[in-house]
């Protein structure tokens with residue numbers, strides 16, 4: 125295909141997208157589209173041929189990286205054998221059973237049963253229903269209340285959305301689920317939330333008062349992310365979850381851990397619960413369970429809850445895709461890869477390094493705090509360090525669509541694409557933005573990988589690039605994703621021309637032909653940095669408003 129016709133094919137596709145697709149969180153006035161067509165490791169390519177570093181593992185889920193052939197083979201093999209059958213009633217399938225066994229093996233003690241779904245919101249819907257149903261089956265009717273936290277994100281079902289503690293998910297959608305109470309999030313940096321007291325002490329007092337106020341006999345469960353992701357990578361103090369667990373147990377209130385983000389290695393453990401040494405009654409998962417190759421979720425359930433659900437006619441909540449054999453086969457292989465490649469250790473090791481190195485950013489006037497655990501890191505941005513005023517719409521640039529600048533940035537790299545320090549013989553990459561620079565070709569004398577400069581990102585919302593027209597440097601803005609990520613920062617055009625995506629100098633040519641180039645891309649050592657980007661706008665706006 126000639127260059128001109130390739131460009132016009134891309135333009136047509138983009139135009140069709142504008143006409144047909146409804147994108148979450150995309151302001152109507154935004155013309156810009158980034159149509160991805162290929163992925164390998166932590167690199168992506170769009171229909172216009174631009175390259176990106178995936179700085180956030182998609183939406184914090186691509187633990188094993190993009191484009192792994194072994195996953196595609198497993199899916200194809202399973203589809204040829206049994207692509208799907210229902211798991212309702214007495215029906216099951218071998219893959220779902222194998223996956224359940226594996227999940228129970230790696231789960232925190234006490235979680236011995238598995239309920240499979242198709243994603244995070246579905247899993248949370250199921251978990252909330254399980255909690256209420258558990259009490260009702262025991263004869264404790266009226267235990268309906270759910271305790272959650274402000275700034276929490278649990279998905280967009282009416283149950284999970286009601287438990288989410290950000291107004292954007294409530295306003296304009298009619299009545300939410302009744303009997304949900306939102307508490308103060310453990311966010312030590314925001315001392316003003318705790319009346320000058322210790323964050324855990326404050327939160328525990330508030331929880332105790334809330335339980336008294338509602339009456340423990342009316343409360344089914346408390347739901348919480350071990351580390352709040354969408355709310356700003358909020359890491360609670362170490363004693364927060366153990367003390368919450370103790371208080372809830374004393375009142376017979378179930379603890380649901382929403383581990384849609386934190387499970388399967390992001391924090392350096394299989395589950396965030398293990399990081400905090402807590403045994404919840406239910407754990408909700410999705411995302412990293414398949415590294416995003418196919419949709420799947422799972423709720424891990426403790427024996428007493430599972431026993432109640434099995435009573436009489438059983439648990440009357442089923443999704444068509446419960447126990448989907450192909451999704452389960454993919455999840456099994458994905459978990460094998462996470463274990464086989466030591467990605468838990470790697471997430472911890474690289475995460476610690478990133479946190480250490482990123483902490484130097486706290487010297488900047490706009491950086492309030494750098495925090496995180498494993499490969500879940502965040503940078504809180506402030507307009508004024510003294511007062512910790514969040515960066516506001518008036519204090520910084522607004523986009524053409526009126527979107528607000530970030531008040532925090534997410535960094536959630538792909539664990540499989542980051543190498544250990546010790547695996548780099550020349551030890552030249554020890555700068556946080558270049559953890560996976562290939563020693564032989566991309567370590568510059570300064571230790572900085574040239575590959576860092578190769579990521580591309582579209583221009584600001586509303587800006588539509590014409591074929592062949594190069595944007596002025598001032599137009600280069602990082603692309604922000606609603607889940608809190610920066611896809612990449614665009615390289616200066618001059619450098620993009622000189623340096624190829626695999627970091628090699630143009631003189632070290634890829635094998636000829638498209639297949640050769642693809643092979644070259646896949647085999648090139650993965651690039652580095654994955655510096656996450658801005659968590660965007662409306663969520664931040666609402667969080668700010670609350671403050």
Ligand SMILES: Cc1ncc(COP(=O)(O)O)c(C=O)c1O
Nearest residue numbers: 243244245277278279384385410
């Ligand atoms: C903690 C948490 N729970 C639930 C969800 C919802 O998952 P899904 O988008 O798969 O429905 C998300 C999504 O980002 C999440 O971060």
